[in-house]
Amino acid sequence: MSTPLSGRKAQAARNDEVILTAARAVFLDDPGAPIAAVAERAHVGISALYRRYPSKEELLRKLCSDGLAAYIAATQAAVDELDAGGDAWQVFAGFMRRVIDAGSTSLTIRLAGTFTPDEQLYRDAQHADDLNRQLIKRIREAGAIRDDIEVADIGLILEQIASVRLGDDARTGELRHRYLALILQGLSHPDPRTLPGPPPRPEELAARWTA
Missing domain, CATH: 1.10.10 (Arc Repressor Mutant, subunit A)
Known part of the structure; x- marks a missing residue:
């Protein structure tokens, strides 16, 4: 207590x-x-x-640290649900909805490259990446999503949805969930066609954080 x-x-x-x-x-x-x-x-x-x-840099680091903490909490919750025997697809869809509602990826889009991350932020980012890899590997192995989807694909999908901003907060949230529902359909249905191009490389994603 x-x-x-x-x-x-x-x-x-x-x-x-x-x-x-x-x-x-x-x-x-x-x-x-x-x-x-x-x-x-x-x-x-x-x-x-x-x-x-x-300084402004310190304030930006705090914002990103809080956003990353919310993302880690959502990912850990999904892993815990799988450990408890939760349905893989329901766990994955719930995870995606929680991240969208938290809005943490909106900060990633806007603040990447505007400040220099400190060592703690890099450690937290590594922890988030480790959890991501564990979660997506288990969801994929359960056959709940396409087997050619990688962790980096999920990250960019979340960023694309988070970039939707129209009207007030309620309308923005409504639209984000609309497009998430469309994307979830594409992720859940096996398709024999190969996705065009490889997923983002780690160095491509990391380069955005160079201030």
């Missing part, structure tokens, strides 16, 4: 969440926006923001 935060710490945690929520909105709209735009949107003084995040 966790110990409740003191009044001052609880207020600091609330302020931090306000800043991060504002930063996500600002940098999803414009990754090149100045950190002052985050302070303005969060309705905090720039000095208060800098006390918490001394």
Whole structure:
């Protein structure tokens, strides 16, 4: 059981969440926006923001770290469901829906190459990749998805869906799930035709994070 935060710490945690929520909105709209735009949107003084995040790079790293943590949690949940005997297709489809709802891949699209990841972020990314490989291997071996689908394919599919932004958040979510449903149909039905071209290479994906 966790110990409740003191009044001052609880207020600091609330302020931090306000800043991060504002930063996500600002940098999803414009990754090149100045950190002052985050302070303005969060309705905090720039000095208060800098006390918490001394630089824009640090704030961007925090956003990506949080997004990666949400992705890892979704992947681990799917692996746990398989361990518990869950239906492979239902587990996979549920995993894809959770990632879309979390919005973590939206940050990947917008922020890749805008800052330099630190060692912890690289370690977390490696952990996410290990979980991804375990999950997709098991789903594929269960015959639930095409056998020519690789981990990198799933990553780019999620990024493509996350790039859909139209109307308000509710409409955007509705459209993302519409296109996810279409893509899931293509992933679940075996097709004797070979997919054109190879999947993305690791170095191609990694190159996007060079600031």
